[in-house]
Amino acid sequence: MGAATVSLRPPLRYPSGMNAGNPAAGTPPDTAPAGVEIEIRGLHKAFDDHEVLRGIDLTVQRRDLIAIVGGSGCGKTVLLNHILGQLTPDAGGLRVADHDVPGNPLVALSELSEGELERIHMHWGVVFQRNALFSGTVYENIALWLSEVRNLEDMAITAIARSVLNSVHLPSDDDFLELDVAGLSGGMAKRLAIARALAMDPLVIFYDEPTTGLDPTSAAQIHELIDTNHFAPELAERGRTTVIITHDKDLLSRLRPRTVMLHDGRVHLDGPLEAFEDSDSPLVRPYFELMPGLHRRQLPT
Secondary structure, three states, rough: OOOOOOOOOOOOOOOOOOOOOOOOOOOOEOOOOOOEEEEEEEEEEOOOEEEEEEEEEEEEOOOEEEEOOOOOOOHHHHHHHHHHHOOOOEEEEEEOOOOOOOOOOEHHHHHHHHHHHHHHHOOOOEOOOOOOOOOOOOOHHHHHHHHOOOOOHHHHHHHHHHHHHHHHHOOOOOHHHHOOOHHHOOOHHHHHHHHHOOOOOOOOOEEEOOOOOOOHHHHHHHHHHHHHHHHOHHOOOOOOOEEEEOHHHHHHHOOOEEEEEEEOHHHHEEHHHHHHHOOOOOOOHHHHHHHHHHHHHHHHH
């Protein structure tokens, strides 16, 4: 079974007198700067003698559409795994918004219990590079978290499944719901992975190289889906934050995201896409020209 985007346990709720800052002591949580979703300060990570992250500082604002780019080995995936709580930093730290507490205070990932991290993840969705679909049917892939986390009944789950499948331009009839995912094309599997993430109605969604290995037509469809599901009219009031790890220059051109380039384990550039496209930096320009080749590489078997 592939990695899941959310926990299968119900959310942890704080007893009276406790809160997200320090549930055991009842101390107040950190006050979040207005609209901050993720805050990273001085993040370092090494594997044996190889230092991958060398002091990452990055703030993701609520409603940001942000692309994180950079050459292979620059630390993009390691950074994402820290944000998801799958790695522990050697130095520095990360804070994320707690959407279950009034004011959405920032809480330090390093201070969260497993149950508290799972509660944070209930508001997040992740679309993995390899999709991480479970063995089984289309319906089972969408239904598992809705059943185990939200405790929904089949009728409600089926309605959500049909809705999210329609939103990613996949069939939503009974035959498709019962189709084994092993029979899906690469583009359809990617769209199902997006539908599964959307089924939890996340406030934050992460895409890890969402178009790598897809043909140009399928990749263009994924570009459209990311755009549509970030700027959907029904999200106008609460908004959604979208973070994309990518080498896809066409995706950048279509979506025009805030662009963060990592180099040598640090943030080398952070700004509008135009700053990235127009840069004559001896670090940015060669990578910019190499992006199509990096994106076309085949996923390892």
